[in-house]
Amino acid sequence: MPDLLVVGLGASRGVAADQVMALLSGLDREHGLDPRAVRAFATIDLKANEAGILDAIDTWCRRTGFGEAPPVLLTYPASVLAAVAVPNPSTAVLRATGTPSVAEAAALHAAGVLAADTVTEGDVELVVPKIKSGTVTLAVAGIPPAPRNRVPRRRPTVRS
Numbered sequence: 001m002p003d004l005l006v007v008g009l010g011a012s013r014g015v016a017a018d019q020v021m022a023l024l025s026g027l028d029r030e031h032g033l034d035p036r037a038v039r040a041f042a043t044i045d046l047k048a049n050e051a052g053i054l055d056a057i058d059t060w061c062r063r064t065g066f067g068e069a070p071p072v073l074l075t076y077p078a079s080v081l082a083a084v085a086v087p088n089p090s091t092a093v094l095r096a097t098g099t100p101s102v103a104e105a106a107a108l109h110a111a112g113v114l115a116a117d118t119v120t121e122g123d124v125e126l127v128v129p130k131i132k133s134g135t136v137t138l139a140v141a142g143i144p145p146a147p148r149n150r151v152p153r154r155r156p157t158v159r160s
Contacts, residue, residue: 004115004143005037005127007071008107009053010044010093012135020056023131023138031128033140035064038071042110044102045075074110081105088130104130107141115143 007027011020027033041057043050054073061070078098086108089100099105104126111124128140 003037003145004039004111005033006040006042006074006107006111006114006141007038008042008103008105008110008137008139008141009047010102010106010137011047011050011053013050015050015052015135017052017055017059019134019136020052021059023133023136024056024060027128027140031140033127035060038064040071040074040110040114042074042076042106044081044097044099044106045077046097047102048073048075074106074113076106076109080109084109086130087126101130103137103139104141107139111141111143 007024009020027038028035041053043053047053057071057073081101082099082105084101084105086101086104088104091100093102094100108124108126115124124141124143126139127142128138130137130139132138
């Protein structure tokens with residue numbers, strides 16, 4: 001099981017928080033994922049201020065018991081998400097947003113960004129492929145534990 005999880009979210013404009021919560025609540029019950037492993041949520045930049053998504057994330061974090069360091073919401077432009085290979089692209093999503101995937105692409109891209117110092121991009125994988133309920137989509141990407149003999153990449157030190 002991955003050490004780190006990133007939840008990708010997609011939704012129609014004006015989505016209700018309870019619709020988003022319905023999918024978030026199933027992460028542990030239906031998919032056996034530890035909510036404490038969630039380090040970030042990710043979506044398209046068009047949804048950065050979507051009240052239903054923001055309210056659901058806030059409620060989910062409070063119910064899950066995250067204290068002063070809840071998962072962050074990361075957003076990416078359609079051009080970045082469109083470059084991510086996904087198993088379940090959608091032509092309808094492409095027409096609406098400019099990318100064939102929001103939930104899967106955002107989860108995979110954000111997981112790769114967050115894990116860049118410990119694993120290679122190919123190590124990031126979907127733990128939960130896109131699921132849809134009403135006007136909400138959700139996908140979860142995971143990053144496997146870093147190999148024990150692997151030294152994290154560090155930036156070179158500049159000496160003066």
